[in-house]
Amino acid sequence: MKEKNIFICQECGYQSVRWLGKCPACGQWNSFQLEQETKNNDRQIVFEPPKKLDEIEKEVGEKRIPAGISEFDRVLGGGIVSGSVILLAGEPGIGKSTLVLSVADKIVSSERKVLYVSGEESLSQLKIRADRLKIKNTSDIYFLSNSDIEVIKTVIDDFKPQILIIDSIQLIYNSQLDYSYGSSFQIRETAHFFIEWAKKNNVSIFLIGHITKDGAIAGPKTLEHLVDVVIYFEGESMSNLRILRNMKNRFGPTDEIGVFIMEQEGLCEVPEASKLFLSSRKENISGSAIFPSQEGKRTILVEIQCLVSPGYFNIPRRTFTGLDYNKVNLILAVMEKKYKLNFSSHDVYFNVSGGLKIDEPAVDLPIAIASISSFKEIPTPADAVFIGELSLTGEIRPVPYIPLRIKESVRLGFKKVFIPKISDNISISGIKIFQAEYLGDIVKILFPTEQKQSVKTSNL
Ligand code: TYD
Ligand code: MG
Numbered sequence: 001m002k003e004k005n006i007f008i009c010q011e012c013g014y015q016s017v018r019w020l021g022k023c024p025a026c027g028q029w030n031s032f033q034l035e036q037e038t039k040n041n042d043r044q045i046v047f048e049p050p051k052k053l054d055e056i057e058k059e060v061g062e063k064r065i066p067a068g069i070s071e072f073d074r075v076l077g078g079g080i081v082s083g084s085v086i087l088l089a090g091e092p093g094i095g096k097s098t099l100v101l102s103v104a105d106k107i108v109s110s111e112r113k114v115l116y117v118s119g120e121e122s123l124s125q126l127k128i129r130a131d132r133l134k135i136k137n138t139s140d141i142y143f144l145s146n147s148d149i150e151v152i153k154t155v156i157d158d159f160k161p162q163i164l165i166i167d168s169i170q171l172i173y174n175s176q177l178d179y180s181y182g183s184s185f186q187i188r189e190t191a192h193f194f195i196e197w198a199k200k201n202n203v204s205i206f207l208i209g210h211i212t213k214d215g216a217i218a219g220p221k222t223l224e225h226l227v228d229v230v231i232y233f234e235g236e237s238m239s240n241l242r243i244l245r246n247m248k249n250r251f252g253p254t255d256e257i258g259v260f261i262m263e264q265e266g267l268c269e270v271p272e273a274s275k276l277f278l279s280s281r282k283e284n285i286s287g288s289a290i291f292p293s294q295e296g297k298r299t300i301l302v303e304i305q306c307l308v309s310p311g312y313f314n315i316p317r318r319t320f321t322g323l324d325y326n327k328v329n330l331i332l333a334v335m336e337k338k339y340k341l342n343f344s345s346h347d348v349y350f351n352v353s354g355g356l357k358i359d360e361p362a363v364d365l366p367i368a369i370a371s372i373s374s375f376k377e378i379p380t381p382a383d384a385v386f387i388g389e390l391s392l393t394g395e396i397r398p399v400p401y402i403p404l405r406i407k408e409s410v411r412l413g414f415k416k417v418f419i420p421k422i423s424d425n426i427s428i429s430g431i432k433i434f435q436a437e438y439l440g441d442i443v444k445i446l447f448p449t450e451q452k453q454s455v456k457t458s459n460l
Helices: 070-076 096-107 123-132 149-159 184-201 222-226 273-278 325-339 361-376 402-411 439-446 448-457
Strands: 002-009 032-039 085-090 114-118 141-145 163-167 204-210 229-234 241-249 257-263 266-269 288-295 298-310 318-320 346-352 384-386 416-420 432-436
Touching (some): 070 241, 096 163, 096 266, 163 184, 184 222, 257 273, 288 402, 298 402, 325 346, 346 361, 402 416, 432 439
Parallel strands (some): 085 229, 114 141, 163 204, 288 384, 416 432
Antiparallel strands (some): 002 032, 229 241, 241 257, 288 298, 298 346
């Protein structure tokens, strides 16, 4: 056995033979900790020779367990794959324990025992939550309140659950290790144990992970590489809306989202998210543009809200919630140049209704329209939606899923849609489609006072 000292960045897992003040990989300061790498030179090496495709026996499909909660199943790509390890991450108090317990309640059966291990709550606290969620007292969900991995290991080897929930991975510790509880080394080691155990016993495991304020999973980012699926549960602190988002999925797509509302008796699914997001919308108010955003297979309509107001400080304020900061600034710069809208002397605020985060390029056009609408104090038509990517020259570029987005807009009662110029002519009954090559073409229609200026300054 040979032991080697190495320094590991507790944030991203970068390794160095020397201690470093700043991690060259993730830029974190003071994140290096000494760890010992043990090399076992006497190890017997057992291996299988490499195989060709036709020599590899296919496993009989992945078996999925749907929870019957469609907002949850959709995010996982159709249900929980047996033997998979799912990391459910979110800020404290967002509802992770509630979500996972509700899922457990749906999938539990006499042949499928669920073991819920809590390192942070006592058995009576767990019972209070279960009562609130109206989980049957006779249900085959078993609870254990313990955070010592040696104890958990003994229990699960003996109990043999089919689904295991670890709440939370940051609180489980191994007293044999010389590292403080909650340290990245502890988390990595315990996660490693559960992953191997899941594969060996073909048991699905939920690892609950707390995230820090800036969105990182407290402890090493490396946890995300180890597990099969990473899902984030998000929401604004003042709202009861919750969004489940898939960040990594070895067994399916990652672009689906699930929408829930946290009620007194647990989480309620929101299959008609657009209706909820648009419900508080006031018509004939400037600074609003409706965007049919594409989240996986589903189109969700959201309102892009903008407020432009004269700035009283030297540095104008910019607060963009739910949108990419650099992207919005770039669009504002294009607007300023093309339409002589003096954003640099104004404070600009953006918000996406429902607290959704939008990062697809198709949101550029509604961002631009909402900003002009607020600046000019001219409302956009209440029955219009906007789709399109903007180039720096003010050209509107095509984006994917245009027919799908239009169909959903029609279904929700919208009558006009502004889209990029596309080669194949589309006509969908019930809606007027405006195809525009340049932003100026739309500005001319919606903000007619701009007409003269835009002829002079834009590529009309
Ligand atoms: P919890 O699931 O404990 O959050 P996490 O595991 O992410 O820390 O729930 C968080 C909050 O939700 C808690 O403050 C109480 C509230 N809550 C409800 O509003 N309704 C419910 O049915 C439950 C169980 C919790
Ligand atoms: Mg919890």
